[in-house]
Amino acid sequence: MLSPSGSGPGPCRKKPSNRAVDVDPVRNKLMQTHQLFPIGRLLATPAVLAEVEVSDIREALGRHTSGDWGELEQEDKNENDLALKIGERILSAYKASTGVKFWIITERDRSATTILLPSDY
DSSP, X not given: OOOSSSOOOOSSOOXXXXXXXXXXXXXXXXXXXXXXXXXXEEEEOXXXXXXXXXXXXXXXXXXXXXXXXXXXXXXXXXHHHHHHHHTOOEEEEEEOTTSOEEEEEEOTTSSEEEEEOGGGO
């Protein structure tokens, strides 16, 4: 799993906070696909890092940046297509190999992309 600082939870397991952590140091390991848009700073919530495998994140991030919006209704996919053209926020939804649903959101100014669980929102 990705780790924000390389350290895992201590002996006293606390509930993960909803605050996103910087995963930019692993950016190049996560993606090697053709990008339709820049993703800016790459962030992930502790909960998604605890529940979703790196390989699932890597695959989803590649899909997100190539215009495959995942498990969204067609209307939402169309909204993302428009957002790509006019510079609005882009949200994709994916399911990990374990069945856990997670989202990827790229901000409208493309300054940051956050990977999170729907419950983190």
